[in-house]
Every structure is written in C-alpha cells, then in structure tokens.
Amino acid sequence: MKLLVAVDENPYSRYAVGQAARLAANTWADVVMLAVEKSRAYLDEDDLDQEHAHPKTLTLKRYLADFLGSVGPEADIYGPGRDVPFGRRDGDVLEADASGRKGMVLRVRSGNPAKAIAAEARASGSDLVILGSSQHEGGWGRGSDVPGRVADAADCPVFVLRENVVPSKVACCLDHANVTQESLELINQCVTLYGAELEVVGVLRRGELREDVEAKMGEVLGYYLDRDVRALVRVVGEDSLESFIESGGREDLMALWLTRKSPLQKLLPGHRVASLVNHASASILVLR
Amino acid sequence: MTTSTKTSILILDDEPIVSKRLQPALEKMGYEVESFYDSSRAMARVLERSFDIVVTDLKMEGVDGMQFLAAVKDRSPKTEVIVITGFATMDTAKESMRKGVFDFLAKPFKLGEIQEVIRKAEAHVCGEDK
Amino acid sequence: MDMLKALVPVEMTLASNIALRYLCRKADQLGIAIQPIHVEEPDHKPHSSETGWIRRSWESGLRQAGLEEVRRILKSERLDCFVLPNPLVRVGAREDELLDELRIGGHDLFVEGEVANFNTGEFRKRLKSKLYRQMPCPALVVRNMIQSDRAALVLDEKTDVELLVNRFRRFFRDPAKADFDLCAYAMDDLQRATHPDELLAEGRRLLKGAGYAPARSFSLLGSPETAAKALHDYGMIVVHLDRKSNRKTPLTEVLGLASSPLLLCW
Numbered sequence: 001m002k003l004l005v006a007v008d009e010n011p012y013s014r015y016a017v018g019q020a021a022r023l024a025a026n027t028w029a030d031v032v033m034l035a036v037e038k039s040r041a042y043l044d045e046d047d048l049d050q051e052h053a054h055p056k057t058l059t060l061k062r063y064l065a066d067f068l069g070s071v072g073p074e075a076d077i078y079g080p081g082r083d084v085p086f087g088r089r090d091g092d093v094l095e096a097d098a099s100g101r102k103g104m105v106l107r108v109r110s111g112n113p114a115k116a117i118a119a120e121a122r123a124s125g126s127d128l129v130i131l132g133s134s135q136h137e138g139g140w141g142r143g144s145d146v147p148g149r150v151a152d153a154a155d156c157p158v159f160v161l162r163e164n165v166v167p168s169k170v171a172c173c174l175d176h177a178n179v180t181q182e183s184l185e186l187i188n189q190c191v192t193l194y195g196a197e198l199e200v201v202g203v204l205r206r207g208e209l210r211e212d213v214e215a216k217m218g219e220v221l222g223y224y225l226d227r228d229v230r231a232l233v234r235v236v237g238e239d240s241l242e243s244f245i246e247s248g249g250r251e252d253l254m255a256l257w258l259t260r261k262s263p264l265q266k267l268l269p270g271h272r273v274a275s276l277v278n279h280a281s282a283s284i285l286v287l288r
Numbered sequence: 289m290t291t292s293t294k295t296s297i298l299i300l301d302d303e304p305i306v307s308k309r310l311q312p313a314l315e316k317m318g319y320e321v322e323s324f325y326d327s328s329r330a331m332a333r334v335l336e337r338s339f340d341i342v343v344t345d346l347k348m349e350g351v352d353g354m355q356f357l358a359a360v361k362d363r364s365p366k367t368e369v370i371v372i373t374g375f376a377t378m379d380t381a382k383e384s385m386r387k388g389v390f391d392f393l394a395k396p397f398k399l400g401e402i403q404e405v406i407r408k409a410e411a412h413v414c415g416e417d418k
Numbered sequence: 419m420d421m422l423k424a425l426v427p428v429e430m431t432l433a434s435n436i437a438l439r440y441l442c443r444k445a446d447q448l449g450i451a452i453q454p455i456h457v458e459e460p461d462h463k464p465h466s467s468e469t470g471w472i473r474r475s476w477e478s479g480l481r482q483a484g485l486e487e488v489r490r491i492l493k494s495e496r497l498d499c500f501v502l503p504n505p506l507v508r509v510g511a512r513e514d515e516l517l518d519e520l521r522i523g524g525h526d527l528f529v530e531g532e533v534a535n536f537n538t539g540e541f542r543k544r545l546k547s548k549l550y551r552q553m554p555c556p557a558l559v560v561r562n563m564i565q566s567d568r569a570a571l572v573l574d575e576k577t578d579v580e581l582l583v584n585r586f587r588r589f590f591r592d593p594a595k596a597d598f599d600l601c602a603y604a605m606d607d608l609q610r611a612t613h614p615d616e617l618l619a620e621g622r623r624l625l626k627g628a629g630y631a632p633a634r635s636f637s638l639l640g641s642p643e644t645a646a647k648a649l650h651d652y653g654m655i656v657v658h659l660d661r662k663s664n665r666k667t668p669l670t671e672v673l674g675l676a677s678s679p680l681l682l683c684w
Contacts, residue, residue, distance in 0.1 A: 001394045002401070027376040027394030074382065127396050181305050182396035188374040189394060199677075202533065209533070217533075218432045225563055227347060227375070232562045232677050233432065236536035244536050 001029040001189075002103075004126040006117045006150070007063055008035065008140055012132030012163040017063045019161055020130045021070030023193055028077060030103030032124045033067070035060050036113040050086060054094060057086045060106040064098060078104040090123075113140060114149035121154050128186060129158045135250075135281065148274030151258075151286040157186055158286045160277050167253035167283055170196045171234075173241065174220070175203035177212035179257060183287040184220065187255060190285065196253065197230040201244070204237045242268070248282030255285040294320040295410050300330040300356065301345040301372065310343070313399055314406065327356055338364035340413045341390075341406060346373040346380055354380075357387050368409040372402070421451045421500070422526040422589070424558070425519060427512075428454040428488045428505065433531030437560040438495055440679060441529050444654075445499035447567065448589050450527065454492060454505040455519060457512045458484040480509045513549045520553050526588070529558040538674025542666060550682075551661050556585055558654075560679040566653035569598040569681075571632070573617045573658075574669040582658035583624040585683035589656075593629040599652075600625070600632035603645055605668050607637065614639070642671035649676055656681040 005020040007013040017033075024031055035056035051058050061083065068075040075081065079100030086108070089095040094108040105124075109116040121129050133140075133147040140146035147160040170190050191198050202209050202217045209217075217233055224231035236244045248254045258273060268276065277284045297319050299307050307323035314321045322339075324330035334342070334356075342360050346353035357369050368390040373380060376394040384392050390409045393402060426441060428434055441452060458480040484507040492501060506523075508515040520528055535541065544550055550557060571586055573579060590596035600621050602614035614637035622635060638645050645668075649655055655678050657669065673680055 001397055025378050026381065028381055028392045029394060074378070125398060125400075127398070181303075185374050185395035189376060192375045192377060201536075214432050218435060221432070221436075230565070233436070234534045234536060234677075240536055247536075 001027050001127045002125055003029045003031045004117070004121050004124060004129045005031060005033045005063075005067075006036070006113075006120075006129060006131040007033060007059065008113075009059055010132070010134065010140070012134050012161070014063070014066060014132075015163045016130055016132030016161045017066050018070045021067045023130075023189065024067075024078075024102075025071045025074060026193055027189060028102055029127075030099075031067070031078070032103070032105045032107060032120065032126070033060055033063060034107050034109060034117060034120050036116040037108055037110050039110045054086070054108055056108045057094060057096070057106075060096070060108065064104070064106060067104075077101045113146045114153055117146075117150045118153040118155075121156050126156050127182070129154055129156060131158070131160060133160045133162060133278065135162055145274055145278045148277035151277045151284065152274050154286075155288065157183065157288055158284075159190075160284045160286075162250060162281070162283050165250045165283060167194050167196050168251045169199055170194075170253045170255055170285075171199040171201050171248065171282075172220075172255040173201045173203055173236070173245070173257070174213060174217055175238075175257065177210075177216040178259075179216065179220075180288070183257065184223075186285070186287065190253060190255075191224075191229055194253075197232065198224055199232045199234055202233070202235045203241060204235050207237060209235055242272070242276065245276055245280060245282070245284075248280060250281050252282040253285055254280065254282045255287055257287045259288050294318060295341065295413065296320045296339045297322070297341045297343065297406065298330065298334065298339040299323045299343045300327060300353075301325065301343075302327070303345070303374075306345070306372070309399060310402065313403065317403065317406075319406075327353075331356060331359060334360050334363055339367055341368050341370065341409050343370045343372060343402070343406070346371055346384075347375050354383060354387065357384065357389065361388055366413065368413055370402070370405055370409060372397070421449050423453055423502075423524070424450045424527040424529045425453050425455055425516070425523065425525040426529045427516065428456050428491050430487065430491060431531070433533050433560075434491075435495070435531070436533075436563060437529055437531030438492075438497060440560045440563050441558070442495075442497045442499035443563075447595075449591065450500075452497075452499065452501045452529075453523070453525065454488055454501060455516065456484045456488040456505060456507050457515045458507065458509045459512055460509060477509050481507045484509070513547065517549050517552055520555060525555055527555055527558055528553055529560065531560045534561045534675075534677060538671055541674035542670060545659065545661075545670065545682075546664065556589075556681060556683045558679060558681050562677050562679070564651075564653045564678050566651055567597050568633070568652055569596075569654040569656055570649055570652040570678075571598055571600050571621065571656045572638075572649070572669070572672075573600070573602045573621055574604060574667070575612045575617070576660055576663075576667065576669070577617070577658045578660075579617065579620050579658075580624055582656070582683055583621065583628065583630075585658070586656055587628055587630070589681065590630075593631075596630055598630075598632055598656075600635035601638050601649070602636075603638045603669060603672060605641065606639055642668050642675055645672045646675035646677075649678060652678045654679050654681055656683065658683045660684075 037056045068081045079098045084096040084098045086094045086096045096106040098104045151158040311321045311323045371384045371389050372393045374395045391405045488505040602617040661684050
C-alpha cells in the first residue's frame with residue numbers, strides 16, 4: 001500500500017501524521033510525505049540556504065521525526081531516520097529519500113495546494129491520500145477549502161481526518177453495486193486500525209433499495225460478520241443523504257464512493273462534496 | 289529446488305479475485321504459478337512439493353495464515369514467503385517478520401507493487417542458490 | 419419446558435436474511451421453534467371471470483412457487499436451529515395474510531427483519547400499520563446481528579410495567595439465565611408524571627417478585643439520538659408500547675434510531 005500524507009503547519013497536520021504512522025505501523029505501507037509551498041519565482045535561491053529558501057523542508061523533517069516516533073520500535077523499516085538532504089527532482093519538486101526497507105520520501109511541491117496534492121497522488125501512484133482538517137472547516141490557510149477540493153480532484157481515495165478524533169464507527173454509504181475490491185480493502189484496514197464497527201448504509205433511490213445494492217449490502221455484511229467484525233446495516237433516502245453525512249458525529253468516519261458509476265456523484269456535485277468534506281464533524285473517506 | 293527451470297510460486301487467498309488478477313500477470317512474467325482458495329488444499333500441496341515463493345493471505349477460514357506460513361518455512365526453509373493481508377495489525381506484521389517472511393504487504397496494493405516484491409524475492413532465491 | 423412458536427416471514431431480502439440468522443442464534447436461549455411463512459403477492463387480482471378450477475389452479479401454481487422459494491432460501495441459509503418442517507405458504511396481500519395466520523395459528527411471537535432507516539418516520543409507519551396495530555402477540559423486529567446476549571428492558575412514563583414484566587418473563591423464562599439491564603428513559607427528569615427513579619423502583623419490585631434481578635438498573639436521560647447511542651450494544655431492546663396512541667414519543671424515536679433488535683410488547 002502506498003500512502004501520501006499531505007501536511008501544512010497546523011496542528012491537525014501533526015495529528016494526521018500520527019494517524020498515518022499508526023496505519024503505516026500496521027500495514028508497512030510505502031509513504032510519501034508532501035508539503036506545498038507558494039510559488040516564489042522572485043526568490044534567487046543562490047542567495048539563500050535551502051532551509052531559508054524552502055522552509056517546508058524543515059517542516060517535513062520535523063514531521064518525519066514525529067512519524068518515526070509514532071511508528072515506534074519498528075520504525076527502522078523506514079530507514080535510520082538520519083538527516084537526508086533535499087535535491088531537485090522533475091523540475092519544481094524537491095525530494096529527500098529517507099527510505100529503508102519500506103519507502104519514506106519527503107517532497108515539496110509548489111503552487112495551488114489542492115492541485116499539487118492531486119498531482120503528487122497521481123505521480124506516486126498512491127493508494128490513499130491522508131490529510132488533516134480542522135473541525136467544521138477545511139483549514140489549510142484562511143478561507144481555504146483544500147481537503148474538500150483534494151477529495152473532489154484526486155483519482156485515488158482520500159482520507160480527511162478531524163483532529164483528536166479516533167473513529168469508533170465507519171459508515172459506508174453504498175449507493176451502487178460496483179464497489180471495487182480495493183475500496184473494500186481500504187475499509188478493512190480502517191476498521192482494523194480503529195477497532196471500529198462498520199455500518200453498511202444503503203442509499204434508497206425514490207424510496208426503494210435497488211436489488212443490486214441490497215445484494216451488495218448483504219454480501220459486504222456477510223463478509224465482515226464471517227470475519228468477526230461487528231457490522232450493521234441501515235438505509236437512507238437519497239434526499240436525506242446530505243443530512244445523514246452531516247449528522248455523523250466526531251467519532252464517525254463516513255465513507256463515500258465517488259466514481260463515475262456512483263449515483264452519489266450525480267446527487268452531490270463536486271462543490272457539494274467539497275463543502276461536505278470541509279464542514280462535516282465526522283472524518284471522511286472518499287473512495288473511488 | 290524444483291525440476292522446472294521456471295521460478296515456482298504458490299498463491300493462497302480465500303478471496304478468488306486476488307488469484308484471478310495475480311496468476312495471469314505472474315504467468316505472463318514467466319513464472320510457474322499455482323493458486324489455491326482453500327488453505328487445507330494449499331497445505332497438502334506444500335507438503336507434496338516445495339515452491340520458490342509463496343504468497344499467502346493471513347485471515348482465512350480453516351488453517352490460519354500464520355500456521356500455513358510456519359508450515360511452509362518448516363517444510364522448505366529456502367522458500368521466500370510474502371504475506372498479504374486485508375486486516376493488517378502491528379502484531380501480525382511483527383509476527384510475520386519473526387517467522388522470517390520476505391515481505392509484508394497490506395491490501396489494497398497495485399499489481400505492480402506485488403510484482404516488484406516478487407521480483408526481489410526471486411533475486412533473493414537465485415542469490416541463495418548460487 | 420414448552421417451546422414457543424415464532425411466525426417468521428421468509429423472503430428473498432436482506433432484512434429477512436438477517437432476521438433468520440439472528441433468530442436462529444437466539445432460538446435456543448429463548449426456547450423458540452421457527453415457523454416459516456411465505457406470502458406470494460399476486461401481480462394482479464384475479465378477474466371475476468376466473469372462477470372454479472381456473473382460479474384454484476392459478477393459486478395452487480403461486481403456492482407451489484412460493485413453497486419452492488422458501489425451501490430454497492431455508493436451504494441456502496443452512497440454519498442450525500429448530501425450524502418447523504412445513505413452511506406455510508399463502509397467496510394474497512402480505513399484511514392481511516400474516517395477520518390472519520397470527521390470529522388463527524396460536525403463535526407466541528411474530529419475528530421479521532427490518533433494515534433501519536435514517537428517517538425514523540418509516541418505523542412509525544410500521545407501528546401504525548394494520549399488522550402491528552392488530553397482531554395478537556409481541557413482535558420482534560430484527561435490524562442487525564448483534565452478538566451480545568444482554569437485553570435492555572426499557573421503561574418510559576407510558577410503560578405498563580406490569581404487562582412488560584409479564585411478557586419479558588414469557589421469553590426469558592429462566593431467571594438465572596436472563597441477562598438484562600433495566601433502564602428508565604426520559605428526555606429529562608423534570609415534571610414527569612412518573613419520575614424515572616419511580617419507574618425503576620416499580621420495575622425492580624415486580625421483577626424481584628418473579629425472581630429476576632437486572633445486572634444493572636439506570637435512568638437514561640437525553641435526546642433520542644443520545645439514548646439510541648447508549649443502548650447501542652444491547653443484543654435486544656424490550657419495550658411496551660401503547661398501540662391505542664398514534665403519538666410520536668421520545669421512546670418511539672429511540673426505537674426508530676436503534677440498531678439492536680426490538681422486542682415490542684403490547
């Protein structure tokens with residue numbers, strides 16, 4: 001599994017790094033940690049040392065130390081954690097490779113944060129983007145809605161974590177039957193990571209549960225019950241879906257499928273998804 | 289290790305979708321592959337013959353993946369075992385390593401990722417044979 | 419000890435599947451024999467001209483198809499509890515046929531699955547239906563497979579505590595094995611006709627008289643959402659409801675939101 005952990009300087013990012021470390025300690029995932037800086041073409045880098053020209057490199061090094069500390073005794077799979085130098089890669093990207101047996105790469109990109117994160121996820125073939133968000137608003141700078149826009153723009157799943165919350169329930173809003181094996185596997189890892197219960201939520205279309213969705217709910221439910229994971233079912237009408245997502249408490253993790261095949265994508269246009277992700281109390285996992 | 293010159297791989301996962309994707313991709317790469325969904329059948333097979341590489345899931349009905357891993361290593365210490373798991377925990381990762389697995393991969397992963405790990409395991413097997 | 423007979427609709431739905439699996443796990447504990455029933459609802463009403471053998475053979479064809487479906491479902495479920503060998507198959511409107519069978523069949527319990535709806539209005543609709551308002555026995559509405567064996571006996575100010583305790587004793591017949599908590603629910607404890615503490619005291623007294631003791635007894639105060647969360651881990655919620663009243667109450671809201679199976683007594 002390949003994780004992309006996107007960070008800024010806010011406390012929620014530190015929390016997200018801790019949670020990413022927890023997931024990495026379980027899964028031994030390859031990790032890319034990304035910070036995004038403003039484009040500053042007016043700076044002459046030759047006049048400054050790297051840490052002054054690119055302060056995000058320092059931020060990433062601090063987060064790397066936090067990450068390795070959170071992984072604990074097994075952290076050596078991510079290399080010795082020594083101070084590795086940043087170098088240029090593919091033009092604008094700064095990179096430091098701290099990998100050991102498993103990948104641990106620090107990268108700095110510049111420009112629009114949401115676009116840069118989505119571009120990095122594509123470039124590094126990420127299975128999951130993890131980023132933090134403050135309560136009820138996206139954070140990432142004043143007036144910004146970066147988590148929501150990343151959730152909307154990325155091709156891979158995106159996990160938006162609320163600070164200081166450990167989810168006790170993962171609610172999967174199943175609106176179609178074509179869920180990918182990979183997305184179910186991601187849910188497995190979240191359920192395992194948090195020891196959370198799972199709620200399979202079927203979305204009703206015009207008050208009816210489609211036969212294929214009902215069959216899929218049964219299949220998913222059976223899969224988890226057979227593996228001794230506490231799993232529940234519920235249905236929600238399409239017209240109540242937004243209220244349902246908004247009703248998710250701080251201890252919930254709402255998993256939503258947003259793909260071309262997903263009616264949810266039609267029910268919730270991009271800007272609504274971004275707004276839900278930014279303003280929900282619950283953590284949100286957007287699946288593809 | 290085996291009479292065939294091809295590197296032999298056994299895949300055990302009770303979710304058929306894994307083998308369905310993995311087997312043809314590995315055969316295309318020139319490996320000799322046998323897939324099993326049922327752990328007791330896979331266990332019987334490893335007792336019959338040894339494989340260069342074994343890819344096994346951990347959480348299955350019947351034989352526990354850890355028991356299977358131990359049996360493989362016991363029967364053929366040179367076999368490189370790659371553990372894949374959909375329900376990864378720190379303990380299972382540690383125990384896998386203690387039992388001498390070559391690598392530990394949590395699902396989901398891309399086909400390219402496991403192909404790369406298998407390539408590395410093959411290089412290790414060939415290196416040891418020399 | 420005589421076995422209790424539970425009438426259980428068997429259908430090709432997720433709700434029916436959950437109810438069967440749950441009930442089978444509980445059947446031993448509650449001493450229940452499962453009587454499967456299947457109602458074939460015809461796509462159209464028979465035309466008045468369809469009389470005599472035409473109508474009889476049409477109904478018999480539907481009945482045979484229904485019987486085959488029930489057998490197929492029961493076989494695929496691989497149930498390891500006592501299921502009465504002859505499933506009942508009826509042709510007609512589901513609600514009417516179930517009600518008729520409950521009236522004439524001497525069943526002790528009606529059990530059906532229901533996938534909980536975020537919109538609690540759907541649960542209220544069920545309570546207001548002819549079937550639920552007129553059925554002669556308690557109903558067990560199964561929403562999920564909850565592993566816990568502990569039940570919650572939930573009282574509110576409208577509860578007929580004596581009736582509830584009597585119904586409870588019928589299903590949890592061995593006081594030594596009855597694993598349950600006693601809970602009095604109210605939004606708050608201000609200006610209640612009966613204070614939650616009084617409800618608990620009455621409940622404990624009646625239970626004690628019959629040789630039962632709850633593992634824990636407690637007042638649960640708060641919104642229906644908070645209460646539903648607090649009752650989340652129980653394997654069954656047992657309540658008494660007044661079927662004469664159509665009013666939405668905080669307790670019916672709690673029941674609408676709950677994930678656990680509900681034993682509804684009246």
